[in-house]
Amino acid sequence: MNADDLAITVAINITDLSKTYPGATCPALDKVSAVFEARKIHSIIGLSGAGKSTLMRCLNLLERPDSGHLTILDKDVSMLSCLEQRHLLCQVGTIFQSVNLLARLTALGNVMLPQQWLGVPAKTACLRAKELLAQVGLTGFEDRYPAQLSGGQRQRVAIARALANEAKILLCDEFTSALDPQTSLDILALLKNLNRDLGVTIILITHDMTVVREISDFVYVMEHGSFVEQGELEQILLHPQHPMTKKLLASLFEKELPNHIKDSLSETPVVGDVLIRLLFSGKSSQEPVIADLIKAHGIDLSILAGNMDHLRQSVFGTLVLSAPYDLGSLEKMMTHFHKHGVVAEILGYLPKGESA
Numbered sequence: 001m002n003a004d005d006l007a008i009t010v011a012i013n014i015t016d017l018s019k020t021y022p023g024a025t026c027p028a029l030d031k032v033s034a035v036f037e038a039r040k041i042h043s044i045i046g047l048s049g050a051g052k053s054t055l056m057r058c059l060n061l062l063e064r065p066d067s068g069h070l071t072i073l074d075k076d077v078s079m080l081s082c083l084e085q086r087h088l089l090c091q092v093g094t095i096f097q098s099v100n101l102l103a104r105l106t107a108l109g110n111v112m113l114p115q116q117w118l119g120v121p122a123k124t125a126c127l128r129a130k131e132l133l134a135q136v137g138l139t140g141f142e143d144r145y146p147a148q149l150s151g152g153q154r155q156r157v158a159i160a161r162a163l164a165n166e167a168k169i170l171l172c173d174e175f176t177s178a179l180d181p182q183t184s185l186d187i188l189a190l191l192k193n194l195n196r197d198l199g200v201t202i203i204l205i206t207h208d209m210t211v212v213r214e215i216s217d218f219v220y221v222m223e224h225g226s227f228v229e230q231g232e233l234e235q236i237l238l239h240p241q242h243p244m245t246k247k248l249l250a251s252l253f254e255k256e257l258p259n260h261i262k263d264s265l266s267e268t269p270v271v272g273d274v275l276i277r278l279l280f281s282g283k284s285s286q287e288p289v290i291a292d293l294i295k296a297h298g299i300d301l302s303i304l305a306g307n308m309d310h311l312r313q314s315v316f317g318t319l320v321l322s323a324p325y326d327l328g329s330l331e332k333m334m335t336h337f338h339k340h341g342v343v344a345e346i347l348g349y350l351p352k353g354e355s356a
């Protein structure tokens with residue numbers, strides 16, 4: 001990284017970016033604003049349809065917003081000519097879930113291609129491509145065609161290709177979702193190294209809690225086309241404020257309940273059990289909330305599912321509990337959880353005889 005790169009403190013600045021697709025009744029982006037700090041890793045999370053991919057496509061100029069401002073590496077995109085935009089885009093690499101390598105080119109050929117588009121001589125492009133493939137751990141794989149590589153290896157080639165023209169910003173849209181957990185962790189480690197060693201700013205969309213926790217510096221929560229909460233990783237995971245953040249953290253953590261339970265759940269109280277999902281974060285995770293509840297009220301609880309994780313000294317995660325339903329006990333439980341700062345949500349009621 002040179003001194004000019006270091007002088008840039010904001011990689012991308014968006015202000016009130018809006019976009020409505022032709023014929024759509026709601027906007028896909030609704031005045032979304034954010035400042036993506038340079039040389040940091042930013043994760044965007046949100047339910048399906050929230051507008052995450054649309055935003056990414058606006059950031060790499062594949063999509064035009066209807067209104068708002070977009071500044072990339074201190075350049076106001078609306079003021080640039082087509083040629084200037086193309087030059088700017090060379091510094092923005094994109095990796096999507098479908099990797100899109102050219103099948104007829106080798107790994108080396110794929111990484112050389114973006115440089116050749118810019119007129120870099122073949123010899124120089126080849127040297128740089130070899131260097132990049134080494135950086136992503138693919139020395140010895142230069143001559144393999146995409147079909148001869150595993151999914152994880154293809155993602156590595158895609159990362160090398162995205163960086164081929166000295167990209168300063170890497171945009172990743174759910175790029176690890178097709179990989180197994182270990183390969184996904186390896187790719188995350190690679191991105192972390194690229195961020196640390198080359199100072200590449202990374203903006204990624206993910207539905208995976210491991211990705212959020214493992215590499216993000218900042219997290220952005222998207223709902224209905226705008227960010228409803230954004231902040232440093234620790235703040236978002238340990239002190240979520242917005243209901244959507246709480247909902248997403250719980251769902252990102254929790255594997256779905258088994259179908260036989262989900263199918264039997266009733267939305268209205270019935271004779272049987274009540275199922276409650278708890279979200280622990282920050283201080284609440286260090287207190288014996290469940291033990292205290294049992295001690296204080298003698299409620300007969302069972303744990304159906306749970307997933308706890310660590311962030312520095314704090315534990316955070318979810319638990320799904322089942323308890324015999326009666327209104328008095330339910331009120332006591334909800335008051336107890338509220339008092340201890342645990343977010344509690346009633347998932348439904350399980351009729352007697354339907355075992356959890």
Ligand SMILES: Nc1ncnc2c1ncn2[C@@H]1O[C@H](COP(=O)(O)OP(=O)(O)OP(=O)(O)O)[C@@H](O)[C@H]1O
Pocket residue numbers: 021022024028046047048049050051052053054055
């Ligand atoms: N090319 C398009 N033309 C018309 N509508 C679109 C187009 N792409 C996306 N949309 C709509 O815009 C909204 C936002 O879609 P987008 O793909 O940005 O969501 P997302 O957050 O990436 O969702 P997912 O997590 O499922 O990938 C959705 O309602 C979607 O149907």
Ligand SMILES: [Mg+2]
Pocket residue numbers: 052053054
């Ligand atoms: Mg998407």
